[in-house]
Amino acid sequence: MDKKRLWNILKTIGKLCFTAAALYWVFQKVNISDLKEALIDSHPLFLALAFLAYTCSILIASSRLNGFFKAMGLILSERYNFKLYLLGSCYNLFLPGGVGGDGYKIYFLRRKFKVKGRQLLSAVFFDRLSGLWALCLITAALVIFIPRLQIPNEVPIVAVALGTVAYYAVLKRYFPTYSKHFFLTHLKALGVQSMQVIAAILILYALRFDGKFSPYLLMFLLSSLVAVIPFSAGGLGLREVGNMYGAQFFALDPHLAVLISLLFYFISAALAITGSYFIFRPQGLGEDRLPTTAEAEMNEEDEENE
DSSP, X not given: OOHXXXXXXXXXXXXXXXXXXXXXXXXXXXXXXXXXXXXXXXXHHHHHHHHHHHHHHHHHHHHHHHHHHHHTTOOOOHHHHHHHHHHHHHHHHTOOSSSOHHHHXXXXXXHHHOOOHXXXXXXXXXXXXHHHHHHXXXXXXXXXTOGGGOOOTHHHHHHHHHHHHHHHHHHHHHOHHHHTTHHXXXXXXXXXXXXXXXXHHHHHHHTTOOSOOHHHHHHXXXXXXXXXXXXXXXXTTHHHHXXXXXXXXXXXXXXXXXXXXXXXXXXXXXXXXXXXXXXXOGXXXXXXXXXXXXXXXXXXXXXXXX
């Protein structure tokens, strides 16, 4: 076994161990029977609507990524790109390996359409960066409605404005291909994050919560930022730890904070698992055979040296 394959295996084991440790810590702080009772008492209609809102966010996210692909000259139909997006989501959440969903999509498109790996990598990178920008923008807007933080309203407004200007200036100077579609792609990025916030609100309604939503939504957004760190499987564990600390800071119900996070994860997992259909039936993606993650891992070094 070569060093690269061994590293990928160790990395996967490390992620799983970190996820398990984080969840163990969380469940030492909350009562599992209380979580179970709240879940049983939840309103199924609002959970279904939350799933619908999340699905809409993924549809917009897929279209946003396709916009970056089109900017670099790779033309995919929205339907085909969405199928591939679901497949990548499935790899991100469920399948162990050194290559995540983004890495798999890059290898797949590179192999199928003979596109340079660096171009695909830059498209995926800026797609993720646009999502991070939107997440920061909505988080900053929400901070204004939480007096407990004692942050002057001008601070988040000025920070986001300056950050956006600097971000656009760098994009326009060094990556003009993507800056041409800045408004549309970042409008879609706001749409993605807005629909996910709506999903969180619907989860709160499903749990029959009738208090102040803003602290829980801020924790949801901040935990989403934390979940970007690739230390756990699909962000599971990191979100819950973030919500636990947030609940302590705002003196909120930790059970509710953890339930919001877990239900959002289950909703995202329920949609992502539909991508497994294309693993077992690649004909649905228009392929006779899909490349394995092992093949993608073996070609990572080629992409880096391209």
